[in-house]
Amino acid sequence: MALDDMRPIQERCSNCSFCKWIPFDKQQSLRFAVACPSIGYYSWNTNSARGRMQMGRALSAGDIGYTEKAVEIIHSCLSCGACDVSCKICRYNMEPLENNMELKADAVSKGHILPVQAEMMESLKAEKTLIRGAKKADRTAWAKGLGIKDLTKEHADVMFFAGCKYSYDEKLQPLAREAAKLLLDAGTDLGFLAEAEMCCSGRAWQMGFFGEFKAHAENNIALIKKAGVKTIVTPCSDCYHAFKRLYAQLGLDVEVLHIVEFVERLINEGKIKFTKSLDIKVTYHDPCHLGRQGEPYVPWSGKEKKIRNQIHTWDPPRPRYNGAYGIYDAPRNILKAIPGVELVEMERIKEYAWCCGAGGGCSETDKKLSEWTASERITEANTTGADVLVTACPWCKSNLSGACGEDGKSIEVADLLELVRKAM
Ligand code: SF4
Ligand code: SF4
Structure with a gap:
């Protein structure tokens, strides 16, 4: 796919803004109802998936060109996919995350990249890692x-x-x-x-x-x-x-x-056994790329077509990635198996979980957005009364730990494996 190929999808966007919020039936409070960190932080429509649809259409149609601001916005998407889940709640033929990604790819292919990204790619070439300074x-x-x-x-x-x-x-x-x-x-x-x-x-x-x-x-x-x-x-x-x-x-x-x-x-299989009770209350943060984006690849090839020149569809039907089959049960089952662990859930979990802020390389390319996103998660975790915020990704652990201590917000952030080891 390329940005031009996204045009039918961009033109189908109804500007409804569902992509900015977690699914309505999952909302428990206005405070934690936002799904998209990029619009949550910047409060600017173009930062949302809805705005990215409009920007993608305008760019591919040649109605606008790349500006410094447009490039910043394009790369201020955490690739977290929360928009994708919310949009697809009641739409079968939209792909907001794919559009976000094609926008980034189009910008990159035309040389519109951020200085930090250039350094990261240089590191990948020379040292085979995107972590700058690593050897x-x-x-x-x-x-x-x-x-x-x-x-x-x-x-x-x-x-x-x-x-x-x-x-x-x-x-x-x-x-x-x-x-x-x-x-x-x-x-x-x-x-x-x-x-x-x-x-x-x-x-x-x-x-x-x-x-x-x-x-x-x-x-x-x-x-x-x-x-x-x-x-x-x-x-x-x-x-x-x-x-x-x-x-x-x-x-x-x-x-x-x-x-x-x-x-x-x-x-x-009985190959890991627990012998100690931890006596703690925990809440679990679903990493975006393990949860909603952790669904297995389903091969597909086909084409888009219109029925009676009106209803868009794909022939054969495209696989539907909407987060439903991500990895949510395994980490929760492990927590439940550890003696003395009480699991309390946050408001935004599983396929509609809030991002930790490190996605899309934003922990390096857009530090303010990344830190704010992590800080929001710490606030949400604090409302559960949990002693420990558990996750299963080094990027999440690092970003969430980094947000502790600001504005008096704090919680112990642990990797699930640390708890497993402690209880053995
Ligand atoms: S991307 Fe989807 S949810 Fe967002 S405005 Fe467009 S149609 Fe609505
Ligand atoms: S992928 Fe995440 S940050 Fe990017 S537009 Fe969608 S919800 Fe917002």
């Missing part, structure tokens, strides 16, 4: 001494993919070690790509750098196929989305599990 040579430091097999030298059934955030963030590295140890202790035949490992490049896709994403993904797919693994397990929700949805589209055909799914399986 490829340091990528495997977190795994030292663990005894995980090197898949470029020997076979293992399961590939562990820590991802860039866990690999390079010193505060998060111990968690990557714990995650791998958990799997090894449960008897998993575990390997990783070691020195050959590179960024999944999912964030490049999220920022609209489709060409760079594809090139890196194809290199990774070749490595994975050569290793002959049966399953990929990752503790990062962005990597999960990349492998499960984007790589599958490029021909990767192996089982992809987020670590919460694998841990739930190990608990059910």
Whole structure:
């Protein structure tokens, strides 16, 4: 697809603004009814999916050109997909997230990128990671001494993919070690790509750098196929989305599990047992790319057509991604299995969850939007009375932790695996 191909969808946008709010039947208060962080922060229609439809149509029709402001707005989308869920509640033929992404890709293809993005892409090229300042040579430091097999030298059934955030963030590295140890202790035949490992490049896709994403993904797919693994397990929700949805589209055909799914399986098989009670009240933050965007890829090819030159449809019908089949139960089932954990839910959860603020590369490209979005989530978590805000993604943990301490707002932010380890 390209931006021009989105025209029928853009013209079908009814300007109803449903995409700005969580589904009406899920709203419990006006305070936490907004779905889109970009319009929530900027209070400007063009920042919403509705505005992005209008901007996309005007750009592809040549009615407007790229301006500095337009480029800023295009890249101030967290790619969180909340708009997509709300729009599709009562529409079968709209794709707001796809339009947001094609807008970004069009801007990128014409050189309209932010200076920070240029630095991130330079890092991807030189050091195989989007994390600026990180060095490829340091990528495997977190795994030292663990005894995980090197898949470029020997076979293992399961590939562990820590991802860039866990690999390079010193505060998060111990968690990557714990995650791998958990799997090894449960008897998993575990390997990783070691020195050959590179960024999944999912964030490049999220920022609209489709060409760079594809090139890196194809290199990774070749490595994975050569290793002959049966399953990929990752503790990062962005990597999960990349492998499960984007790589599958490029021909990767192996089982992809987020670590919460694998841990739930190990608990059910009796390979992980809990011996301690934690006696805490927790609330759970659904990462966007594990939840609503964690639905598996469904192959499709077809074309758009009109019935009686009036009703738009796709022939054959397109797969409908609306967040319904994301990963919501596994993390909640794990929390319920841990002795002494009481789970209390926030108002915006599952497919209509609020983003942590790190999506779409915005934790680096639009820091104010990113920090505000995280701070809103901390406020929401505080209203539940929970002691701990639990999540299952290093980007969410890092961004949400960073928002604590401002305006007197605070809550302990933990990765679900930390609780699992503590209770064993
Ligand atoms: S994108 Fe969807 S929900 Fe938003 S204004 Fe258009 S039709 Fe309405
Ligand atoms: S993807 Fe998220 S930030 Fe972007 S327009 Fe949709 S709801 Fe707003």
